Amino acid sequence: MTLHTFAVYxxxxxxxxxxxxxxxxxxxxxxxxxxxxxxxxxxxxxMTIVVRADAGGAARIKAHLQKLVxxxxxxxxxxxxxxxxxxxxxxxxxxxxxxxxxxQLVQVFDGRVVxxxxxxLVVEICASEAKVDGLVEVLRPYGVLEMVRTGRVAIDxxxxxxxTRAAADPSALTGDSNVSFSV
Amino acid sequence: xxxTGARILWECLVRQGVTDVFGxxxxxxxxxxxxxxxxxxxxxxxxxxxxxxxMADGYARASGRVGVAIATSGPGATxxxxxxxxxxxxxxxxxxxxxxxxxxxxxxxxxxxxxxTGITLPVTKHNYLVTRAxxxxxxxxxxxxxxxxxxxxxxxxxxxxxxxxxxCEFDWEAAAPTRSVKPKAPALSDADLASAxxxxxxxxxxVVLAGHGVMISGAEAAVRALAERAHIPVAATLLGIGxxxxxxxxxxxxxxxxxxAWVNLAIQQADLLIACGMRFDDRVTGNLxxxxxxxxxxxxxxxxxxxxxxxxxxxxxxxDLADVLARLQPSIAGGDRRAWLATIDAARGDSAxxxxxxxPDDGHLYAAHVINDLWRTTRSQDTIVVTDVGQHQMWEAxxxxxxxxxxxxxxxxxxxxxxxxxxAIGAKRARPDAEVxxxxxxxxxxxxMCELATAVQDGIAIKIAIVNNGYLGMVRQWQEFFYERxxxxxxxxxxxxxxxxxxxxxxxxxxxxxxxxxSAIAEAQAHNGPAVIDFRVEQEDTVYPMVPAGADLHAMIRxxxxxxxxxxxxx
Numbered sequence: 112m113t114l115h116t117f118a119v120y121x122x123x124x125x126x127x128x129x130x131x132x133x134x135x136x137x138x139x140x141x142x143x144x145x146x147x148x149x150x151x152x153x154x155x156x157x158m159t160i161v162v163r164a165d166a167g168g169a170a171r172i173k174a175h176l177q178k179l180v181x182x183x184x185x186x187x188x189x190x191x192x193x194x195x196x197x198x199x200x201x202x203x204x205x206x207x208x209x210x211x212x213x214x215q216l217v218q219v220f221d222g223r224v225v226x227x228x229x230x231x232l233v234v235e236i237c238a239s240e241a242k243v244d245g246l247v248e249v250l251r252p253y254g255v256l257e258m259v260r261t262g263r264v265a266i267d268x269x270x271x272x273x274x275t276r277a278a279a280d281p282s283a284l285t286g287d288s289n290v291s292f293s294v
Numbered sequence: 295x296x297x298t299g300a301r302i303l304w305e306c307l308v309r310q311g312v313t314d315v316f317g318x319x320x321x322x323x324x325x326x327x328x329x330x331x332x333x334x335x336x337x338x339x340x341x342x343x344x345x346x347x348x349m350a351d352g353y354a355r356a357s358g359r360v361g362v363a364i365a366t367s368g369p370g371a372t373x374x375x376x377x378x379x380x381x382x383x384x385x386x387x388x389x390x391x392x393x394x395x396x397x398x399x400x401x402x403x404x405x406x407x408x409x410x411t412g413i414t415l416p417v418t419k420h421n422y423l424v425t426r427a428x429x430x431x432x433x434x435x436x437x438x439x440x441x442x443x444x445x446x447x448x449x450x451x452x453x454x455x456x457x458x459x460x461x462c463e464f465d466w467e468a469a470a471p472t473r474s475v476k477p478k479a480p481a482l483s484d485a486d487l488a489s490a491x492x493x494x495x496x497x498x499x500x501v502v503l504a505g506h507g508v509m510i511s512g513a514e515a516a517v518r519a520l521a522e523r524a525h526i527p528v529a530a531t532l533l534g535i536g537x538x539x540x541x542x543x544x545x546x547x548x549x550x551x552x553x554x555a556w557v558n559l560a561i562q563q564a565d566l567l568i569a570c571g572m573r574f575d576d577r578v579t580g581n582l583x584x585x586x587x588x589x590x591x592x593x594x595x596x597x598x599x600x601x602x603x604x605x606x607x608x609x610x611x612x613x614d615l616a617d618v619l620a621r622l623q624p625s626i627a628g629g630d631r632r633a634w635l636a637t638i639d640a641a642r643g644d645s646a647x648x649x650x651x652x653x654p655d656d657g658h659l660y661a662a663h664v665i666n667d668l669w670r671t672t673r674s675q676d677t678i679v680v681t682d683v684g685q686h687q688m689w690e691a692x693x694x695x696x697x698x699x700x701x702x703x704x705x706x707x708x709x710x711x712x713x714x715x716x717x718a719i720g721a722k723r724a725r726p727d728a729e730v731x732x733x734x735x736x737x738x739x740x741x742x743m744c745e746l747a748t749a750v751q752d753g754i755a756i757k758i759a760i761v762n763n764g765y766l767g768m769v770r771q772w773q774e775f776f777y778e779r780x781x782x783x784x785x786x787x788x789x790x791x792x793x794x795x796x797x798x799x800x801x802x803x804x805x806x807x808x809x810x811x812x813s814a815i816a817e818a819q820a821h822n823g824p825a826v827i828d829f830r831v832e833q834e835d836t837v838y839p840m841v842p843a844g845a846d847l848h849a850m851i852r853x854x855x856x857x858x859x860x861x862x863x864x865x
Contacts (some may be wrong), residue, residue, distance in 0.1 A: 126423075130415060137416045167602050174599035180420040180473065182439065 114143055115169040116188045116195065116265045119158040120150060122181040130179050131158065140164060140172060144262025155183060159264045188265050197240045198261040200225075203246065204254030205232045213253055220246040231256055298820035299427030300329035300458040303391070306434040308333055309466060312362050314723050316340055316349035320366025322406060323393030325458035338723065338752050341744035343370050345716035346446075347377020348742070352390040352720030354381075355703045356678055356728070358512075360441050361388040361720060367395055367408030371452070372413065376710060378448045379417040384533060385506060387446035389437050397425040397454045404809035410452050417600015418837035419447035425454045427462040431469035439471050445597045446510060482613055482621060490592045490609045491625035494524060497566035497590075497787040499634045502528040503549065503578075506706075507596065507615050508537030509699045516619035517570055519543070523623070525631040527638060529557045531572050532691055534707045540695035546638065550578040551841045554687040555850055558841065559846070562848040564589045571595065571615045574604040575707070580847035594618045617712065648863025650853070655808050659687055661761045661831045667811040668731065668759060672819070676728040678703060679723050682738030684768040686761035688837045690733050712741030718756045719749055729757065736788050738764040746798040749824045757818045758826045760791055763833045771836050775851065802826040 118181035128147060135142050143161040164172060169187060176185045187194075195271065198238045204212045213232035214224055217234050220242060236246050240263055247255065297305065303326055307315070316338045330337060340346040343365040350361030365374055371392040381388045394400070395407040411421045420440050422433040430453060437449040460663045494500060508517050514537055521544045528538045529549040538545055546557045558580075561567065567589045572578070579585045582604060591607040593600075594615055601610040610748050611618045650662045665686070668679075679694055680703040681687040687704055696702050703721055705713040716733035741762050749756055770784040795802030801821045805814045805828070818825035838853035 126411070129412070167606075170601075171599055171603060174597075174601070178419075178597070178599060221619050 112163050112165050114161055115164055115172070116193065116263060117158075117162070117173065117176070118186040118188055118265060118267075119160055119162045119176055120152075120183040120185075121156050121158060122183065123149075123154050123156045124181055127156070127181045128158075128182065131160070131176070134175055134179065135160075135162065135172075138172070138175060140168065144260075146262045146264050148264075159262070161263045170286070186267070188267060193265045193267050195239055195263055195265040196237055197243045197263055199235070199243045199247070200254060200259050201234045201236070201250060202233050202257040203234060203250045204230060204256055206230060209253060212260045213250065216249050220249075222246060295464055297464045298325065298329065298459060298461050298652065299424075299430045299453065300325040301332070302427060302430045302462075303434065303458070303462050304329055304333040304335065304452065305466070306337070306469070307362065308440045309819075310434070313364045314338065314353060315364050316346040316353070316720065316723075317364030317391075318346060318366070318370060320368075320370050320393065320406070322395055322455050323364065323370070323391075323458075325455060326364070326391070326393065326453070329458075336723075338719070338748060338754070340716070340748050342742065343373035344377050344712065345719075345742055345745045345748065346590070347374045347388065347390060348380065348397065348710075348713050348716035349720030349723070350390070351377060351381045351384075351386045351713075352387055352680060352703055352717030353724040354386050354446075354720075355384075355717075356700055356721035357724035358700070359387075359724065361386075362391070363388060363726075364391045366393045366406065367410070367452075368407075368408045371408055371410035374450075375413060375417065376530050376708075378414055378450065380705050380713060381448040381706045382417045382419070382709040383444050383602045384705065385510060386448070387441040388448045389434075389441050390448060390450045392450065392452045392454045394454045394457070396456045396661035398456070400425075400454070410450065411818045413449050417448070421450040421452065423452045423454075424457050430457060431464060431466065432471070435469050436471045436473065442551050446802065459524055482611060482618065486609055486611055487622055488625065489716060490622060493566055493590050493592060493609060494526075494568065494622075495627045495629065496691075497627075497629075498631070499559055499560075499564045499637075500526045500566040500568060500631070501546070501564045502526050502536045502538075503531070503561075503567055503569045503572050504528050504534040505531045505534035505570060505572025506537075506640055508534055511571060511596070511615035513571065513616035513619055514538070514699050516616050516623070519623060520619055520626060522567075524626050524629050525635065527560065527635060528566070529553070529561065529784060531575070531578055531706070532704060534572060535691060536696040536699045536701045539565070539697040541697050543634060544635075548691045550847075551580070551843070552692065552837050552839065553841075554642075554692065555839050555852060556638055558839075558847045558850060559641050560638045561586050561589075562846075567591045569593045569595070569607070570619075573600045575598075576604070576843070579604060579848075580841045580845055584846040584848075586847075633659050656716050657807070658832045659806060659808055659811075660835060661763070661829070662689050662804075662835075663808050664759065664761060664811055664829045664831060665689045665733070667808075668733070668815055669694040671812050671815045672729060672731065673697075676725075677701060678718075678725065678728050680704070680714050680718040680730065680731045680732050682732075682734040683709045683711045684733045684735045684738065684766070685763075685771065685835070685837050686733055686767070688768075693839075695768060711735075711738035715742050715756075715758065716745045716748075718758070719754050722754050722756050725812050732756055732758045734760055735767060736760055736764065736791075737766045737786055739791075740786075740788055743794070746795065746800060746824070746826075750799050752776075753823070755823050755825075757824070759815075760826065760828050761831055762788070762791065762828050763831050763835065764788075766831060767835070768837070770773075770834070771840075774834070774836065775840070775842070791828040793825060800824045800826050802828070804828040804830060806830045814834050
């Protein structure tokens with residue numbers, strides 16, 4: 112059982128998120144994270160869905176996703192061949208005395224301080240999930256007051272894109288590489 | 295031309311080839327019902343919306359055409375859910391149309407408002423909420439495409455009342471589906487085809503597992519050609535019955551929980567399973583860890599999500615069964631499998647002596663005899679048997695020998711009691727020249743017997759054989775085997791079914807001895823209208839053989855039974 116990252120192109124319509132999430136619930140898979148936003152094509156949203164499954168489970172998830180009518184394409188992104196990022200905003204307790212040490216830690220993790228208040232800082236970090244986890248852990252002793260994370264977003268590295276498909280080409284999304292609702 | 299959404303609905307349905315709909319009117323669907331009167335549509339007024347969906351389902355399974363059910367919002371829509379789920383689990387193409395409250399009232403808990411697209415999300419192939427007249431035609435056209443293509447299934451279209459009432463330009467051509475549907479030709483690799491052919495040609499003990507997909511794909515001839523060319527015996531799933539002629543020498547019969555012993559033993563001894571349009575349901579496999587342990591597996595299936603779901607396979611050929619078999623056929627060699635067939639025949643002979651048909655008439659009326667006599671009496675003409683769910687369903691599968699496709703209609707996946715009578719009405723609408731028999735237990739019959747009124751009002755001459763044992767028989771059988779005969783809530787009383795039938799204006803009679811079975815059936819056949827026969831059969835009869843749920847497929851309870859068996863959590 113490992114974490115699988117799926118890039119899912121869907122039609123930008125009401126109810127699509129419900130169809131996708133309902134599928135995971137019904138088939139007994141727990142979503143680790145899910146993020147949705149615009150893709151490179153107008154009218155097409157891109158979801159990054161992370162789910163814990165074995166190889167067979169991942170194959171079935173992909174097959175089930177492809178059966179949903181508003182799903183245009185599903186890619187199972189291989190970890191090493193994809194750029195993966197997680198964005199976190201962390202509100203950490205920081206007093207006059209320890210503010211400098213907090214900011215130093217943030218700097219080590221390539222994070223940024225985006226808000227300063229008398230008793231707290233808001234830190235932004237965009238990095239791999241593991242690195243974000245690492246920053247959170249070192250900030251915990253100071254007091255993490257609030258945190259929000261996007262969950263993983265991922266994209267294939269360049270060489271894979273050119274080698275296997277043209278993601279930037281909208282016609283690649285109109286569905287000849289995948290089964291749509293024929294099943 | 296400018297039309298109301300309601301008229302556009304019927305314009306589209308008529309252009310889709312729809313002649314029959316099954317439904318029940320109500321407030322939110324009234325505009326559509328009003329417009330219906332101006333179109334060449336035969337409407338069958340059901341007594342409960344569940345019946346409408348089963349009728350559409352029976353219509354679809356009998357004919358291969360898309361069945362259509364229609365109902366109002368709220369309770370009308372929710373009453374359809376069981377029938378929609380039944381069609382989903384058995385891959386039956388139906389389109390359900392529901393009215394919805396006006397679009398401005400959505401989300402306000404208005405009278406008879408319910409989120410039916412939300413409710414049916416997991417039990418439809420797709421569904422639509424249509425809030426504008428402009429969206430009616432594209433939704434209907436796409437719904438029919440989705441319902442009938444690939445692995446078929448139910449589609450629901452929920453149309454708000456204002457979308458039915460308002461008008462827009464109707465352009466049939468412009469409403470053509472824009473989403474791409476995959477071409478039927480699968481992306482089969484030559485390497486996979488060659489692997490499959492090599493496995494088949496090398497196999498000494500192969501078995502074809504024929505499922506519902508054989509008929510959905512229209513692959514009956516292709517399966518038969520494969521079996522005959524390579525001398526491979528064919529076992530059927532419950533829904534696969536009829537896809538391969540029962541009278542064919544290579545036919546084994548039904549596999550699985552109530553499959554005959556020689557069928558399941560053949561599967562367990564096989565060195566190759568060729569699964570054709572079936573999905574290795576738990577009722578078919580028993581314990582997955584010990585299922586067909588010596589067999590390589592080839593899975594020919596149109597739905598990629600079924601591959602490796604329950605049973606890991608050696609070669610998966612994803613595509614339309616008839617297409618795949620056509621491409622496979624040239625590589626299949628003949629083969630001498632006489633030794634294998636002789637082994638199976640020996641097991642068959644061993645079973646025959648245990649068969650209830652071999653027992654002398656002891657004055658008791660057994661359901662198995664009723665079914666077998668029904669088969670002998672109706673076999674010579676075009677007959678469709680529609681069963682309900684339970685013991686009688688399994689006896690039907692064992693003792694009615696189906697030689698033609700679409701001659702058995704039954705709820706397999708969902709196991710929906712109450713299916714038989716309405717589905718039989720739908721089947722009769724689809725194939726009026728066929729004789730349609732509903733074979734139903736006294737439990738399931740009482741669930742949907744209100745539809746007798748439908749049959750009478752609309753002159754639908756179905757014949758109903760009630761297998762009446764005064765119990766919820768299959769549940770009672772499980773209690774007998776697994777719960778120490780503690781018959782919790784399974785003894786069942788019912789009305790006098792003869793008087794009941796007569797109250798509806800239906801020719802009805804009861805049969806209590808075997809000698810009267812054939813004459814009663816003949817009388818029902820001769821009667822020009824619906825008929826009911828109340829077969830008062832042995833009360834505590836048991837379906838044999840039985841593979842307890844989750845047990846090894848070869849660990850059958852044979853007749854007579856060596857009890858006790860313990861039920862497991864997997865049941």
